[in-house]
Amino acid sequence: MIGKKGKLLLFCYMIFLVVLFLMCSTDLIIREPEQEVYQIAVIIEDASDNNYSNFRKGMDQAAVELNADVRFITLYEKLEPDQQIEFIMREQQDGADALIVAPVDEQKLFDALSQKQITVPTVLLGSGLAGEEIIGSISSDYKKMGQELTSQMLRQMPQDAEVIILSEQKKRSMAGEDFRLGITQELGRNGCAYQTIYCSENIYLKESLQKAMDSGKRHIVILTESPEILTQTAAAAAEDSNFMESICGIYGRGSTTAILNYLDRGFITGTCAVDEFGMGYYSVCMAVKELEGLEGGKALRMDYQYIEKEDLRKKEYEKMLFPIE
Amino acid sequence: MGKRIFLMLAAVCVLLTSCGHNQKDEQKTSIRIGISLYRGDDTFINNIRSEIEDKAKEYERENGIKVTLDIQDAKGSQNTQNNQVERFISLGCDVICVNPVDRMEASGMIEKAMAAKVPVVFFNRQPVEEDMNRWENLYYIGVDAKETAILQGQMVVDMYREKPEAVDLNGDGVVNYVLLEGESSHQDSLIRTEWSIRSLKDGEVPIEKITGGIANWERSQASALMEQWLIQYPDTIELVISNNDDMALGAIEALERAEITDVNVIGIDGTTPGLEAVKSGKMLGTVSSNKEIYASAILELAAGCALGKETPKEYPLVDGTYYWTPQEIIVLEDSDK
Numbered sequence: 001m002i003g004k005k006g007k008l009l010l011f012c013y014m015i016f017l018v019v020l021f022l023m024c025s026t027d028l029i030i031r032e033p034e035q036e037v038y039q040i041a042v043i044i045e046d047a048s049d050n051n052y053s054n055f056r057k058g059m060d061q062a063a064v065e066l067n068a069d070v071r072f073i074t075l076y077e078k079l080e081p082d083q084q085i086e087f088i089m090r091e092q093q094d095g096a097d098a099l100i101v102a103p104v105d106e107q108k109l110f111d112a113l114s115q116k117q118i119t120v121p122t123v124l125l126g127s128g129l130a131g132e133e134i135i136g137s138i139s140s141d142y143k144k145m146g147q148e149l150t151s152q153m154l155r156q157m158p159q160d161a162e163v164i165i166l167s168e169q170k171k172r173s174m175a176g177e178d179f180r181l182g183i184t185q186e187l188g189r190n191g192c193a194y195q196t197i198y199c200s201e202n203i204y205l206k207e208s209l210q211k212a213m214d215s216g217k218r219h220i221v222i223l224t225e226s227p228e229i230l231t232q233t234a235a236a237a238a239e240d241s242n243f244m245e246s247i248c249g250i251y252g253r254g255s256t257t258a259i260l261n262y263l264d265r266g267f268i269t270g271t272c273a274v275d276e277f278g279m280g281y282y283s284v285c286m287a288v289k290e291l292e293g294l295e296g297g298k299a300l301r302m303d304y305q306y307i308e309k310e311d312l313r314k315k316e317y318e319k320m321l322f323p324i325e
Numbered sequence: 326m327g328k329r330i331f332l333m334l335a336a337v338c339v340l341l342t343s344c345g346h347n348q349k350d351e352q353k354t355s356i357r358i359g360i361s362l363y364r365g366d367d368t369f370i371n372n373i374r375s376e377i378e379d380k381a382k383e384y385e386r387e388n389g390i391k392v393t394l395d396i397q398d399a400k401g402s403q404n405t406q407n408n409q410v411e412r413f414i415s416l417g418c419d420v421i422c423v424n425p426v427d428r429m430e431a432s433g434m435i436e437k438a439m440a441a442k443v444p445v446v447f448f449n450r451q452p453v454e455e456d457m458n459r460w461e462n463l464y465y466i467g468v469d470a471k472e473t474a475i476l477q478g479q480m481v482v483d484m485y486r487e488k489p490e491a492v493d494l495n496g497d498g499v500v501n502y503v504l505l506e507g508e509s510s511h512q513d514s515l516i517r518t519e520w521s522i523r524s525l526k527d528g529e530v531p532i533e534k535i536t537g538g539i540a541n542w543e544r545s546q547a548s549a550l551m552e553q554w555l556i557q558y559p560d561t562i563e564l565v566i567s568n569n570d571d572m573a574l575g576a577i578e579a580l581e582r583a584e585i586t587d588v589n590v591i592g593i594d595g596t597t598p599g600l601e602a603v604k605s606g607k608m609l610g611t612v613s614s615n616k617e618i619y620a621s622a623i624l625e626l627a628a629g630c631a632l633g634k635e636t637p638k639e640y641p642l643v644d645g646t647y648y649w650t651p652q653e654i655i656v657l658e659d660s661d662k
Contacts, residue, residue, distance in 0.1 A: 037416075048375070060397070069416050071393050076382055090391065094355065239605070257366070 038068045038291050040284060041091035042100040044125070045173050047078040051227045051256060054323055058280025066288045071096075079171050081105035085112055092120055098135075098287035103127050106174060121290045123283050126175040130299065136286040140274045140302045142175045145253060146182020149272050152306050153221060153251050154190055156269070161219035161248055163187065163194035166229050176226055179253060183223055199229055219248045227254025230271065234262035255307070255321055263309055274304045277323035355391035356631035358624075359413030360422045361406050363450065365398030367542065368571050368596040370424060370449065376620030377422075384628060392628065403427045410434045414441045419631035422446045422623055428512065431456045435463060444630035448623050451512055457646055462630065464642065466622050468614045469649045470516035473593055476612045477517070478524025480591055480654050481564065484609070485530045492530065494563045494587055500530055502564040503554055504537030505547050505572040517568045517593060535561060540572045547575030555583050565590040570599030570611055577607050595655055603655055610656040619650040 002010065042059060044052060049072065056072060063070040073091070075083050081104040088099060088109075099118070102125040103109045112118050113133035124137040157163075165183065168176060187194050224230040230252030237243045237250065244267070252259075255273035262268045282300055289295065311317055360377065362370050374396060381392040395413060399406035403426040413421050414437060421443055425431050431452035438445045444462035451457075451465050485492045485500070493500050504522075507514035518537075525532050535558050540546035547567065554562065565588060567573035573592030580588055592599050595613020602608035622640040626648070629636055640648050 048378070064412075071395075073393075074378070074382075076386065094391070239601070 035067055038066075038097045038288055039095055040068050040070045040098045040100060040287050041073060041088075041096040042070060042283075043073045043075075043084060043087050043091065044102045045075065045079055045084065045104045046102075047075050049074055051254060052276070052280075053256060054276035055280035057323055058277035058282075059284050060280075061277075062281045062284035062288075066284065068284055068288055070284060075104075079104050079173060081108045085109070088112065088118060092118060096120055097291055098123070100125060100283045100287060103129070103174060121287060123286045125279065125283060126173070128299070135290045136283075136298055136300065138279050138283050138286070138300045138302065140175075140304050142178035142253075143182040143185075145272045145274075145304045146179040146184075147186040148182075148304070148306055149251055149253065149270065150183050150186035150223065151190075152270055153223060153249060154186075154192060157221045157249055158219050161221045163192055163221050163223065165194055165196045166222060166224045166233060167196050167198050168225055168229070172225070180225055183225075194223075199232075218246065220246055221249040222247060222251065224250070224252035227252065227256060227259060230254055230268065231256065231258045231262070234259070234267040237267045238262065238265065260312065260321060263307065264312055266309060270306055270308045272304050273307050273317075273320060274302050275320045277320070278302060353390065353419075353632055355393065356420070356628060357393045357395065357416070357418045358420050358422060358627050358631065359410070359416070359418035360394060360396045361409045361413070361424065362396065362398050363406070363424045363426045364401050368598060369569065369594045372596055372616050373449070373620055373623075376616050377624055380617075380620050380624040384624060390628070390632070392624075399426050401426055403430050407433050407437075410437055414438065414443055418443060420444045420446065420627045422448060422627055424448050425450045425452060427510065428452050429510070432459075435459055438462075444627075446623060446627050446630070448619075461645070464626055464630075464646055464648070466619065466626065466648045466650065468513075468619075468652055470513040471520050472649075473513070473612050473614075473652055474517040474520030475524045476652060476654050477566070477591055477593055478521045478528065480610045480612070480656065481525055481589075482528030482530055484589075485528070492564065492589060494589075495560075498531055500532045500563050501535050501558075501561050502532055502566055503535050503551070503558075503562050505550065505565065505567040505576060506537060506539045507542045507568040507572070509539055511542075514568050521566055532564075540575065542569050542571055544571045544575035544578070547572035548578045549575075551576040551579035552582065555579060555585070562588055564588070567592045570594040570596045570602075570608075573608055573611070574598055574602055577602060581607075600655060603657060606657060610654060612652055613655045614650045614652040622648050622650060 049056060059070055059072065062068065071091070073087055075087065077083060084104045085108055088101065091099065098121045100123045101109065106127055106129050110129060110131065113122065113131065118133070121135045122133065124134055126139050127137055128139060129137065167180070172180065222233060224233055230250070233250055237247060249269040250267065251270050252268065253272040255271065255276065259268060259271055263271060279302055305317065305320065307317060307321070312321065362374060364370065378394065381394050384390070385392045395416065395418065397409045399409060406423070406426050410421060410423065421438060423434060423445055425447060428450045431447065435445065435456055439460050446464045446466060448466040451467055457463050457465060481492060490496060504518065506518055522532070536554060538550045540550055551565070565573065565576045567576060567590065570592035573590050576590055589609040591609050592611040595611050595616070599608065599611045600613070603611055625637045625640060636642055642648055
C-alpha cells in the first residue's frame, strides 16, 4: 500500500519525467548544433551547360561536403549581358547568400558591383576582374593557352598547309576573347598566314574547306575558337571521311566527353584542357569560406594542359579529364 | 460560461482555418524541381534532360514563374538515387522527377516523398503498379512499350511487303535475324523483344532467329556482341533488331569494322545519333517518341504539382497516373523530323 506521501512523490516523479521529456524534445537541454545551409547561385555565360559537365561535378561535390545548396543557372540566350545581370538580381532577391558568376560583360558586372546593386559575396569564373566587391576569382590563362596550342600546331603541321581559324559569329566569351588573342599573336609571331571563317549556328565545315581548297592549298589545319566549334568540326569530320583526306589537323580547347571521344577516335589532333572539376569545387569552397568568415578569397589560376590522343590514358591526366565524384 | 468558452473556441478555429486558407491561396512565384537520372551518359536520357531544361526556360518566360532544376545523375546506383531523393526533400524541392535505377526498388523513394508530402513524377522506367497505387500524387510518364515494339516490327513488315529482296538479302525465303536486348530487369526490354517479333510474324515476314544477347542498352556491349556473332555466323545475318538506338549503333560499328554494308539494322528511341544514322543510311529506321512532348509532359505535370494546379489538359492521364507519349516510325525519308 502506498501512503499519501508516497502518492505525492510518485506524482512529482511523473511530472519530473514529463518535464524532462519535453525539455529534451524541444532542444532545451540537448541542443544539436545548427548547420546553416548556404544558398549559392552559379550563373554562367552560356545557354547550355554542355561545357560545364566536369565543373558541375566539382560544384556538386563541394555542395555535398560543405552542406551548400547550389543552384546552377544558364541564360536564355548565350552571352546576353543584360539577361545575366537580371538573373543575378533575381537570385540575390530570392535569398542567395553568394554568387558564382562567369561574366558575359565584365564592365557591366563591375558597374553593378561597384554601385552596390550586387551586395552578396561574388566569385568570378574565367575572369581576371579584381576589386573589393569580388571575394575571389578562378580562371586560367586563356591567352597563354591559345599560344601554346598554336605553337604545338605549328610544330606538327606540314609547311605548305593552310591555317584556318573557325571563329564564333556572335560575341565571344571573355575566355574566348583571350584565347583568340593568344592564337593570332602566336601565328603573327611566327609569320604564319591564316584565314578566319566565321561560323553561324551550323558550322560550315564543307564551305570552309572548299574555300581553302579553292586557294590551291592541299593541306588544311583547323584551329577552333570554342569547345562548341571544336565538337561540331570533329563531328562533321567523323561523318564524312573525305574531309580527313585534306585536313591534317583539328585543334581547339575543352575536355567535354564528346571532345575526348573525338580525340580518342583521331578526329581531333590536340586540345587544351583545364581542371574544370577543380574550378567547380574551389569556387563553391571560396564562397562558403567567405560566408563562414574564413579567409577564402583570392585569385586562383588553374593550369592548363595540351592533350593529344596518347595522353588520354596517362595517369597524370586521369583526374583532370575523367573526374570521379 | 460553457457557451462562452464554446464560442471562443469556435472563433479561434475559424481564425486558424482562414489563416491556413490564406497561406494556400498565396501564389507561388518560384518552384524547385529535383530530377534524378538513372544514368546521365545514356543518350536517350540525355536528350530528354536537354529538352526538360529548354522547356523549363520556356515555362519560366511564359508564366513568369522561376523554375529551378536540380538535376542529378545516379550513375546506375539505386543507393545514390535514394540519397539524391532525400537531399531533394531536405532542400525543399516542391516536386521530384525520378528516372528510377531499379523500377522494383521505388518504394523507398515513394515512402520518403509521401512522408514529406512531395509529389513524384517517375519517367522512362515504370515502377511496379503496387508502388504506383500507394499514393495519388505519384505519376508516370513514358512510352507504351508494346506500341513501340509493334511499330518497330511494322517498319520491317512494310519494307518486306514493298521489296522483299531488301530484307531477305540472300533470297532464300527466310530472314535471319539477331536480337540485341536491353537490361533484363527493365520492363520495356522484355515487352519490346516480345512484341517486335510477334509483329513481324503477324505481318507474315518469314523470320528465323540466329541468336540474341543482352547488351544492357549500351553501344560498346552491343558492338562486342555483334563482332562475335559476325565471326560465329558469317554471311548469315540479314537483320539486326535492337531494343534501342545505342545498341543498334554499336552493331553498326561492328558491321563497319567487318566491312559489311548490306545488313539491315533497326532501333528504338530516335536519339540524335540514331536519327543521324538513319539519315546517313546506316540504319534502316527507328521508332521515335516525340521528345519535345515527352519533356513537356514531365515539366508541365511537375510544375502543376508544385503549384497545386490540376494536371494539364494537353497531357491526359490514364487512370489519373500514367501519360503515354506519342511515337512514330522514322525511316530515311523522314529522318529530318
